[in-house]
Amino acid sequence: MKIISDFRKYRWLKRSLLATALFSAGIATAQAAVLTSVRPLGFIAAAIADGITETEILLPDGASPHDYALKPSDIRRIRDADLVVWVGPEMEAFLSKTTEALPKDKNLMLTGLPAVQSLLIADEDDHDHGNIHPEGDEHSADSYKSEKMHGELAQNADDQHNHDHHHGQYNLHVWLSPAIAKQAAIAIHDKLLQQSPQNREKLNVNLRKFEEQLEQTQKKVGMMLQPVHGKGYFVFHDAYAYFENTFGLTPLGHFTVNPEIQPGAQRLHQIRTQLVEQKAVCVFAEPQFRPAVINAVAQGTNVRQGTLDPLGSGIALDKDSYTAFLTRLSEQYLSCLKGD
Template sequence: MLHISLHKIFILAGMLIIGLASLSAQATIVASVKPIGFIAATIADGVTSVSVLLPDGASVHSYALRPSDIKNLKNAELVVWVGPDMEAFMSKAISNVSILHNNIQIDQIPGVQALLLRGVEHAELGSLYRHIGEKKIENSVSTDRQGRHYHGEYNMHLWMSPDIAKKIAIAIHAKLLQQMPISQDKLDANLRYFQSTLFVANDKIHKQLAPFKDKGYLVFHDAYTYFEKHYGLSPTGYFTINPEIQPGAKRLHHIRMKLIEQKGICIFAEPQLRPTVMQAISRGTDVRSGILDPLGASITLSKDSYVQFLVQLSDQYTSCFKGD
């Protein structure tokens, strides 16, 4: 009997170890959007898993959480998001006590200050849009149920800034270190890897984009300010503040005139923009068309995915500027 009891104890102990290992494997970081997941994936490499709430092809400005999303948020070891002015769909869920104490709100990280939206371009295109018989510019800015603007006073696409990305990485490292001190060596090595690979990529991108600093161009929506300022690019303007609203015919005409007057060489769409919009602007001109992806939809989460994201953006700009 004693022999059988000990045998059962060993079996139960083995099952407990397997169960704990399974729970550890399921522990995850949940990032609101993919580029934030890219940063988290480097710091968490070999320590815990990372998942992303926003599906590929969905819009951060209009997404609604599914029951499975709520469950993932509640079960997460750590939730990383920009803040309510970007992911309004997160606000209610994040107020859950268990999530509230295990989240990083990027716009609250010390030293992270959102840049104001471009003043001149915003005013110029706004004045064009207000008097052309379509919806006023105020109505093209998304609002949540409390009337708060997603794209109001500040540009919240914070993941576009390599400098802010470093601060995000440090914040994730610090939080995971509190939760998983046994993994300190791995977490420290991952942070050093992120910083060193970002340094190398940053230098390469600066050199790659340097010849195009004075080239005029238009982007679909004002998501790239941090990237452009960091690398010294000079956009002529943008089509819309709210990417949910496709520009109408009269807007496109005024954008076309603006581009021609300022001798822009490229217009950049995003994956969701209809090709006919690009054709309407560039028809009969020498203006080239390109695609920018502000969410890195084609990139898989990995240890190097944030660097790949920045390099991809740089290559997308360069390809259009050079006419490749």
């Protein structure tokens, strides 16, 4: 009889624990987070949502918004979120279908905001500034380290040319613009205020602190980068125009528009010509993309190689994240351009 009694007690305890777990899970679901597509948007959201709700990032570190594919678990996170913050379909095509099903107050597409639209800059890939045109002199195989490298680059030339002309009208790496970051913060504030008007005072304080901190950081970064004004460089990925325009930097061009597509041979030949003529002091790769073509093009020149991280990998989410992001990026520019 004692065994039966003990078994009943165990079964009752197990049911109680299960009920508690389910109840806790229900609370967790009810307190879903602000979910942003990429990490830098999470930096902005974390400042506004500080002390109110959690902020989470959809894409894992190392993933690119250019070619990410949603998993079933990602779709569940999107549907359960209090608010989904993303750039727009030209940047994150993988989000278009899933976000269409969200209620309007839970879907914040930044390129849909008039205040952001007025700050967008044209994709300059079809203009002289910031671009190396694919047209130009033919190059020989000995322009690069090996015959194999030459063949691979030539094979990519047509793909690169075609992609360049179908990338979209605007540069959409909008999180690198302090001015657009401010508008994103205001929009996140307004969405969260609609959802939880009881948090009005806290949300207002968070937004005011973010705007003040952003203004101070912009002045600090401007002073940091002033010594390298006029120093030319190439970036691997056409992502930095907003940051460069804001702080007066001097890019000579980019290797590729989409980091998933290797640059064509003619483009690399023209970049190398400029490096040999000492028009650039630095070429920048990225943590996610360290293509061999950068080493091949820079070999035999005095140009330095640096790394820029446009996604802020490893920066923790908190109310100061966006400041840390802008500061670290400016330090990455300085390290290579100054030669430290």
